[in-house]
Amino acid sequence: MSLETNVDAAEIDKFQSIASRWWDRDSEFKPLHEINPLRVAYIEKQAQSLAGKEILDVGCGGGILAEALAQRQAKVTGIDMAELSLKVARLHLHESGLQIDYRQSTVEAFAEKNAARFDIVTCLEMLEHVPDPASVIAAACRLLKPDGLLILSTLNRNPKSFALAIIGAEYVLGLLPRGTHEYKKFIKPSELAAVLRANGMRLCDTTGLSYNPITRSYSLGRDIDVNYLMTACLDD
Numbered sequence: 001m002s003l004e005t006n007v008d009a010a011e012i013d014k015f016q017s018i019a020s021r022w023w024d025r026d027s028e029f030k031p032l033h034e035i036n037p038l039r040v041a042y043i044e045k046q047a048q049s050l051a052g053k054e055i056l057d058v059g060c061g062g063g064i065l066a067e068a069l070a071q072r073q074a075k076v077t078g079i080d081m082a083e084l085s086l087k088v089a090r091l092h093l094h095e096s097g098l099q100i101d102y103r104q105s106t107v108e109a110f111a112e113k114n115a116a117r118f119d120i121v122t123c124l125e126m127l128e129h130v131p132d133p134a135s136v137i138a139a140a141c142r143l144l145k146p147d148g149l150l151i152l153s154t155l156n157r158n159p160k161s162f163a164l165a166i167i168g169a170e171y172v173l174g175l176l177p178r179g180t181h182e183y184k185k186f187i188k189p190s191e192l193a194a195v196l197r198a199n200g201m202r203l204c205d206t207t208g209l210s211y212n213p214i215t216r217s218y219s220l221g222r223d224i225d226v227n228y229l230m231t232a233c234l235d236d
C-alpha cells in the first residue's frame with residue numbers, strides 16, 4: 001500500500017459533510033465532547049504528565065482531543081485527511097488561543113519525515129474508519145521516541161458491541177448518525193494487541209469506556225466489550 005492510499009474516501013466525505021459542527025456540543029459530535037474529559041484523564045494517567053510532551057494526534061478531526069491536550073501544555077500536532085475538518089480546527093484556535101500544528105496527511109506519509117519524533121501518539125476513534133488499521137499502527141509506532149507511548153481507542157467486535165454501538169447508539173438512542181460505524185470494521189482487543197506485538201510494542205493497559213443510558217453518562221472501567229482504550233510502549 002502506498003503512503004496515501006490507506007484512506008476510505010467515503011469515510012472522509014462523511015466527516016467533511018458535518019465538519020462545520022465539530023464544536024457544536026449538541027451535534028453528531030456530542031459523544032466525543034462528552035467522552036473527552038475521560039480520555040484526557042486516561043492519557044494523562046498513562047503518560048504521568050503532559051506538560052512539554054510532543055504529542056501527535058492521528059485523525060484529529062476538528063481538534064476536540066488535540067485542544068484538550070494543548071490546554072495541558074503539551075506541544076500538539078494534529079493530522080487528518082479531511083481538509084474541512086482541519087479548517088474548522090484551525091479556526092477554533094482563534095477562539096481558544098491555543099497553538100496546534102494541523103496538517104493534512106495520512107499517518108503513513110507523516111511517518112516518513114517524522115520518525116522517532118513524538119513522546120505520545122494518540123489515535124482515538126479512527127482505526128475503525130480506515131481500510132488497513134494495521135498500517136496506521138505500524139506508522140504510529142515509527143513516529144514514537146524510544147520511550148514513547150501509543151494510545152489507541154476503537155470499538156470491540158462482538159454481539160454486544162453490535163447491539164449497543166450500532167443498534168443502540170445509531171438507531172434507538174440517536175447518539176450518532178445512522179451509518180457512522182460499520183460492524184465489520186470493529187476490532188477486538190486481541191487483534192489490536194497482536195498488531196502491536198508484531199510492531200515490537202508491549203501492551204501496558206487496556207481500559208473500557210462505557211455508556212450508561214439511564215444516567216446518560218460515560219465512565220472508564222473494566223468493561224471492554226464495546227468501546228476501549230489501549231496503551232502500548234516499545235518493548236525493550
Ligand code: SAH
Pocket residue numbers: 006007008011012015032058059060061062064065079080081082085105106107123124125126129130
Ligand atoms: N480522533 C478524533 C476524531 C474521531 S472521528 C476524536 O476522537 O475526537 C475519525 C476521524 O478520523 C475523522 O476526523 C476522519 O476524517 C479521520 N480519518 C479517517 N480516515 C483517516 C485517514 N486515513 N487518515 C487520517 N485521518 C482519517
